[in-house]
Amino acid sequence: DAGVIQSPRHEVTEMGQEVTLRCKPISGHDYLFWYRQTMMRGLELLIYFNNNVPIDDSGMPEDRFSAKMPNASFSTLKIQPSEPRDSAVYFCASSLLGRGAQETQYFGPGTRLLVL
Amino acid sequence: LAKTTQPISMDSYEGQEVNITCSHNNIATNDYITWYQQFPSQGPRFIIQGYKTKVTNEVASLFIPADRKSSTLSLPRVSLSDTAVYYCLVGDDDKIIFGKGTRLHILP
Secondary structure, rough: OOOOOOOOEEEEEEOOOEEEEEEEOOOOOOOOEEEEOOOOOEEEEEEEEEEEEEEEEOOOOOOOOEEEEEEEEEEEEEEEEOOOOHOEEEEEEOOOOOOOOOOOOOOOOOEEEEOO | OOEEEOOOEEEEOOOOOOOEEEEOOOOOOEEEEEEEEEOOOOEEEEEEOOEEEEEEEEOOEEEEOOOOOOOEEOOOOOOOHHOOEEEEEEOOOOOOOOEEEEEEEEOO
């Protein structure tokens, strides 16, 4: 398996623009997670899905952020409008059976977002 | 969700054994202890997991005392390529929290 695939790897945009990040989880994994990583806050869970259904979006910072999972092999994280404070590395991860510490999460390479 | 405490950073030299200790005083009966490793410009990756006593794999060993209120990740004979951030996670079925981890810097 190719692992978790994310695109784009790098994104530079201007404040106010819409940004869409994409993720393809490992085939057969039931759980998909979106994380954001910054130096100040570390690695934060934004939202996770189980069988394509959003379960917990309490980590989504505000209404400018939205995530969808239209099918088992694709998810998007959208920021509209983007702001400079959204600059971070966004990771997608998937796991086979669960969300907890006993279930291994497999991370993608991340998307490095810079909002000017 | 059990709170974990680990050192912010550590330095060591090539060839040395490195031990990173994580405190988790309020660990619950069903909680597992899991460690992830994150290299620069990469996503975290699972390295080891345990419930009690000792677990060893090709990458590391995990030592867990009987009271399970702490755990120690042991990396034998580190090399420069072991420079990374190491995260200690504790929980069972609840969503996990990564925190800031321990930034390990290996010196030549």
